[in-house]
Amino acid sequence: MGNSEDSRSAIRKLWKFSDLEDSYLDKISLTGSEPILPSVYKTGVASQSSITVAAMAAAKIWESRTGEAQNVSVDMKHAAIAFRSERYLDYESSKYGSGSHSGMRNHPDSIHGFYVCGDGGWLQIHANYPAHRSGVLEALDSEASAAGVQKVLMNMKALDAEEYLSKKGLPVGMMRTLNEWDHHPQGISVSNLPILEIEKIGDSKKLNFTNDPARPLEGVKVLELTKVLAGPLMGRTLAEHGAEILWLNDPHLDVIDGLVIDMSRGKRPAHLDLNNEKDRKHFINLTRTTDIFIQGYRPGSLGVKGFSPERMAEIRPGIICVELSAFSHLGPWSNKRGFDSIIQTVSGIGREGGKAAGEEGMIHMPCQALDHATGYLGAFGAMIALLRQRSEGGSWLVRVSLAQTSQWLKSLGRLDQVDSKDIPDTEVNDYLQKTVSPYGRVSFTKPAAQLSKTPAYWSLPPSPFGTFEPSWQQWGE
Secondary structure: OOOHHHHHHHHHHHHHHHOOOOOHHHHEEEEEEOOOOOOOOOOHHHHHHHHHHHHHHHHHHHHHHHHHOOOOEEHHHHHHHOOOOOOHOOOEOOOOOOOOOOHHOOOOOOOOOEEEOOOEEEEEEOOOOHHHHHHHHHHHHHOOOOOHHHHOOOOOOOOHHHHHHHOOOOOOOOOOOHHHHHOOHHHHHHOOOOEEEEEEEOOOOOOOHHHHHOOOOOEEEEEEEEEOOHHHHHHHHHHHHHOOOEEEEEEOOOOOOOHHHOOOOOEEEOOOOOOOHHHHHOOOOOOOOOEEEOOOOOOOHHOOOOOOOOHHHHHOOOOEEEEEEEOOOOOOOOOOEEEEEEEEHHHHHHHHHHHHHHOOOOOOOOOOHHHHHHHHHHHHHHHHHHHHHHOHHHHHHHHEHHHHHHHHHHOOOOOOOOOOOOOOOOHHHEEEEEEEOOOOEEEOOOOOOEEEOOOOOOOOOOOOOOOOOOOOHHHHO
């Protein structure tokens, strides 16, 4: 069984990326033990350790600004519930309907899911977004149903289908075993990378924090261009500790309302189109006073638009750029689209779940652990880079990917507790809070990390994109 010593060991290894003293590990309190969720992997340890290091970084920033140390405590059950925040989201709104993000996938005409191909191999198609759904149907020349897609795939080999649809820019993945992934060129590329990377990418003077803060990240400006879970979670975590977050989205892009509701707490969601010249100029002006820039689009996609990390560092010397990708910035799949579940499918994690349950295909983890862990690790990296900037200057780049996080998750060891009891819904209510928002009454998960002097909270309710202007002036500056 995993216990707090497993989490403590994981935290110690993650904290090494901070280059800060180990003595800070004495200020953490961990409760709870595995199994928390029914899984082959230690999702409880992953949630507790990634959430803890992000909170430790926030506490360290507070100490650097005020001279006050503080304690951090994280309960494993609370952490696991936070790793399923989208599942527990509840809202009532005449305009947006009601329900949860996870429930939005079950449309009658959905083609999202697993398929057996003609050679007996399995393929996962990720088609929550309308553009991906229509792209798959067009590429396969299929009827608009799961049965229609299955019919076409029965005439294809799984690997051929994966390669064909991937070349069309669609998020799909063939089921692989752990061994197959270890020998795959992308698996090999990822295995040579650390859990996360923090590197200096330019020179600049040391920038200053604002004076007399009430919260660790008060006055820290964050520009966020992200879409799905891991990226938005980075911003949400920074908002939890008082950062000013402008979450920007092109008004022409699809959004999933439930995801926006869950991930926009503490943020100001606004519209901005980088293909529009006026908006591009405005974005550059916003960047000139930004402290942290988070982007969750495929490697190079913003570089093409003129906003690579190096270019951002020219616009704003001293900026912290956080780059999130699915498969990492190295290897033949560095530009391949991917989501948490696709990484689980191709990396052997899904197959291990299926094997443990005696199934032919895949059983994914009971939470989107790769997304959530990557989100907290990205926030941790951003805060550590911010500390370095304030102490030694420079512009910094933080890199995280779902694939790197999957390697880390596997390294935590096994549970093989797929038949263990899940957290009953009756036990979840204590970990939820309610607020009134533009979406109506919303219920969502509380912050899992408890800081003794600066309790984590979100100062703004969830809001749709376009609720706010893309401007720093809203913070009274």
